[in-house]
Amino acid sequence: MNISNTKQNLKKSIFYSCCIVGGGPAGIMLGYIMAKYGVEVVVMEKHKDFFRDFRGDTIHPSTLNILDELGDLDDFLKVPHDKMTEFTMTFGDKQIALADFKKLNIKTPFIAFTPQWNFLNFLTEKAQNLPNFNLLMATEAIDILQENGKVVGVKAISEKGVVLINSNLVVGADGRHSIIRKKASLNVYNLGSPIDVLWFRLNKPDVTFKKSFANSNKGKFLILIDRTEYWQCGFITTKGNYENLKSIGIVNFQNEITSILPELKDVVTQLTNFEQIKNLSVTVDRLEKWYTEGLICIGDSAHAMSPIGGVGINLAIQDAVAMANVLVPIFKNSNIPTSKDLKKIQNRRMFPTKFTQGVQLLIQNKSLKPFLTDKKKDDVPSFLKLLKWFPPLRILPTRFIGLGVRTEKIQL
Ligand SMILES: Cc1cc2nc3c(=O)[nH]c(=O)nc-3n(C[C@H](O)[C@H](O)[C@H](O)COP(=O)(O)OP(=O)(O)OC[C@H]3O[C@@H](n4cnc5c(N)ncnc54)[C@H](O)[C@@H]3O)c2cc1C
Known part of the structure; x- marks a missing residue:
């Protein structure tokens, strides 16, 4: 348009x-x-x-x-x-x-x-x-x-x-x-708000998920929104935790994701640096x-x-x-x-x-x-x-x- x-x-x-x-x-x-x-x-x-x-x-x-x-x-x-x-x-x-x-x-x-x-x-x-x-x-x-x-x-x-x-x-x-x-x-x-959402994209893995959904495991929470060619992913975390996650490195962040949804293991490596991850502070x-x-x-x-x-x-x-x-x-x-x-x-x-x-x-x-x-x-x-x-x-x-x-x- x-x-x-x-x-x-x-x-x-x-x-x-x-x-x-x-x-x-x-x-x-x-x-x-x-x-x-x-x-x-x-x-x-x-x-x-x-x-x-x-x-x-x-x-x-x-x-x-x-x-x-x-x-x-x-x-x-x-x-x-x-x-x-x-x-x-x-x-x-x-x-x-x-x-x-x-x-x-x-x-x-x-x-x-x-x-x-x-x-x-x-x-x-x-x-x-x-x-x-x-x-x-x-x-x-x-x-x-x-x-x-x-x-x-x-x-x-x-x-x-x-x-x-x-x-x-x-x-x-x-x-x-x-x-x-x-x-x-x-x-x-x-x-006030105790949470933040970290947003990033992942190209789709070769597995079938439900269309758009929320998944959590052991104190971690992930939302996936289907955008046809890719998943828009939202990782919910405690307010201010973005800096901590950055300090422990991208591989650890990849592990956080796969601990929630192991099916993402082949695509999570698309995240190579924190520039790809946007911290949207929740207000x-x-x-x-x-x-x-x-x-x-x-x-x-x-x-x-x-x-x-x-x-x-x-x-x-x-x-x-x-x-x-x-x-x-x-x-x-x-x-x-x-x-x-x-x-x-x-x-x-x-x-x-x-x-x-x-x-x-x-x-x-x-x-x-x-x-x-x-x-x-x-x-x-x-x-x-x-x-x-x-x-x-x-x-x-x-x-x-x-x-x-x-x-x-x-x-x-
Ligand atoms: C991470 C996140 C996820 C969310 N997910 C959902 C969801 O799944 N479903 C849902 O219903 N809501 C969701 N929300 C909330 C939702 O996005 C907002 O509540 C909704 O968009 C509010 O609409 P709005 O028109 O009031 O403001 P906005 O959508 O923020 O629109 C404001 C517009 O004003 C423009 N603007 C700003 N300043 C100026 C200026 N000075 N001059 C001219 N234009 C200006 C901006 O560019 C923008 O286009 C989410 C919010 C966040 C932060």
């Missing part, structure tokens, strides 16, 4: 009703829905394309529902993807069925696995057919514009130089290292107040999520839908969103955020951390044993992962 800036003759200063900073799942979905329902928006993305490796690749049933409401589900299901109907974890030789999406009474009871760039390219392609959707790729927000204490736009930089965008509302959808929330001086409440935080006059944050910029449960994209998309439900009628009546309107959005989405982060922290601190630090431990965490003893309880993780808390519908 050819992603190009929709305003080729970029003027130095431009006005759009709504300026969305960040072309991730939250920003692109919000821009698409707003434009589809008649609001003029611009989305700016600092990269020139969406091809980045270490991103969530999971399109959950709740997001598939939204695509259905937008009339795009059938087209999306033509994008190459794997369907995951059940989620199973392996601990040594024990297998635990965590979630069974077939139990959800919905049209698409599965997680669609596809690289995030496929999802973003798909949405962008749909959105670019709409006259109200404007996309500025390779354009990085560097500051907010303020007048009399109110945010009135964004200062950005592109290959053509400085761009000033004035707007009635700025949306920070620029992820966990958000410049927008920083410039707006929104207070971040850091919830869990949220803003105390998501907005100020003329500006609001959503998705990871309002609440960075842990990769546990793979629900970050889910939440980002649900935020976008809730936000569009509030904002579209305001803009269509030629009004400007007030702080009271923005507060309504935060109030709607704060509970699902707090609840989801609470569950993630509980799993990280009470199960994953002891599992990773106690090397003798080769046991299934107790909350997972409960699921084995009482299978009906599986509906809880099934709903949590598949639909999330407070599932949003488009109400426009």
Whole structure:
């Protein structure tokens, strides 16, 4: 797909009703829905394309529902993807069925696995057919514009130089290292995280695995995501352990991997140095107040999520839908969103955020951390044993992962 800036003759200063900073799942979905329902928006993305490796690749049933409401589900299901109907974890030789999406009474009871760039390219392609959707790729927000204490736009930089965008509302959808929330001086409440994930690629071994899965053994944990020609691998470890692993050398790291999955022994030698292994520090935080006059944050910029449960994209998309439900009628009546309107959005989405982060922290601190630090431990965490003893309880993780808390519908 050819992603190009929709305003080729970029003027130095431009006005759009709504300026969305960040072309991730939250920003692109919000821009698409707003434009589809008649609001003029611009989305700016600092990269020139969406091809980045270490991103969530999971399109959950709740997001598939939204695509259905937008009339795009059938087209999306033509994008190459794997369907995951059940989620199973392996601990040594024990297998635990965590979630069974077939139990959800919905049209698409599965997680669609596809690289995030496929999802973003798909949405962008749909959105670019709409006259109200404007996309500025390779354009990085560097500051907010303020007048009399109110945010009135964004200062950005592109290959053509400085761009000033004035707007009635700025949306920070620029992820966990958000410049927008920083410039707006929104207070971040850091919830801490005891884990990090080391990501690397391995060309596929000559053995058949289940499509995408998680495996653990003796205090070590490995996730494998099928990217057709290669496995995207995530090695979960304690926070800060990357430097220790580096100091003991690459051969020891290869051994760590094969001790979890011996089938990888022939391909793990593809890792010859730590340059091939990216340490993605896991952060869990949220803003105390998501907005100020003329500006609001959503998705990871309002609440960075842990990769546990793979629900970050889910939440980002649900935020976008809730936000569009509030904002579209305001803009269509030629009004400007007030702080009271923005507060309504935060109030709607704060509970699902707090609840989801609470569950993630509980799993990280009470199960994953002891599992990773106690090397003798080769046991299934107790909350997972409960699921084995009482299978009906599986509906809880099934709903949590598949639909999330407070599932949003488009109400426009
Ligand atoms: C290691 C890891 C694994 C994960 N795995 C999963 C998973 O399997 N499933 C899942 O659902 N979630 C997963 N997540 C979480 C998920 O990736 C995020 O929660 C989700 O992407 C948030 O979407 P977003 O749109 O809010 O932010 P992001 O996806 O971070 O998008 C923000 C966008 O803003 C752009 N940007 C940043 N700064 C600027 C700027 N100044 N100007 C313009 N553009 C800017 C960025 O380039 C980016 O495209 C994972 C996260 C991590 C760290």
